[in-house]
Amino acid sequence: MAERPETRVLTGPDLKAFYKALSNPVRRDILSYLGEHGEANSTSVAKALGESTGTTSYHLRKLAELNLIAEIEEKSSGRERWWKSLMTDIFTPPGLVMTADEREAAVKIGALKMTQDLSLVVSAYTGYDNSAGWNQIQRSGLWMTKDQVAAFVEEYQTLLRKYATEPGDRPSGSRNMAVRLVVLPDQERPQLTLPPEADDD
Numbered sequence: 001m002a003e004r005p006e007t008r009v010l011t012g013p014d015l016k017a018f019y020k021a022l023s024n025p026v027r028r029d030i031l032s033y034l035g036e037h038g039e040a041n042s043t044s045v046a047k048a049l050g051e052s053t054g055t056t057s058y059h060l061r062k063l064a065e066l067n068l069i070a071e072i073e074e075k076s077s078g079r080e081r082w083w084k085s086l087m088t089d090i091f092t093p094p095g096l097v098m099t100a101d102e103r104e105a106a107v108k109i110g111a112l113k114m115t116q117d118l119s120l121v122v123s124a125y126t127g128y129d130n131s132a133g134w135n136q137i138q139r140s141g142l143w144m145t146k147d148q149v150a151a152f153v154e155e156y157q158t159l160l161r162k163y164a165t166e167p168g169d170r171p172s173g174s175r176n177m178a179v180r181l182v183v184l185p186d187q188e189r190p191q192l193t194l195p196p197e198a199d200d201d
Contacts, residue, residue, distance in 0.1 A: 003016050008090045014066070015092065019105040020068055022112055027059050031068060034085040036176060038073055038168015047100060048174060057081075060161045120178050134175065141186060149183055156181055 010018055019029050029049050035039060040048075042057040049056065060083055063069045068086060075082035081143065092106050128135045158178065165171065 009066075009096075010092050010106075011096060013097070014107075015098075015102050016105045017066055018090070019109045019112075021063060021068065022109060024059070026055065027063055030056065030059055030063060031085065034069060034083060036170075038166065039075070039082055039084045041080055043080075092182055117180055120180065134177075153181070154185060163181050 002166040026049065030045055032044055033048055037044075042053045042060055045051075045060070046053045060069065060081075064083070066073060070086050071081045072082040072084050098106065124135050124137055128137065
């Protein structure tokens, strides 16, 4: 089981800086690459992404400033710097008091993530028959108290850590799987109102 990652609460300038980082496709691709391969330098990242080493070096430094990646000092020498992903649990807690700019940044981050998630849902359904069992789709509904919801999410996170591996450590035959969980109250559906029965008189 992978260790529980450090928890970081995003507020203020960090929140806006995080959105700026994620809104850049090169930085998103770098984070994905490091998450898959564990470590890399600007040359290997540039080759994988089809970018120049100058471009990847710049974005790597910016991601390091946000503590999303870190330099591997024992592997770095001269101008060749090696980087690794930092396994962190980044979230904005509910009920957090934010300025208008911070709230706008949080909404934009959510919209950016949801765009990706909607694409994953479409891919899951359209490729379901040909996925040979790799695509799994589950939908459920439960009556739960707020305490039960919190316990459910905690158990879900523990389950994820049971199967998680360190960046770059890929078991034989494994594939990079996208896993999402959304838990929220199901809005009450309006009651169906039937028209009054007509009199037979």
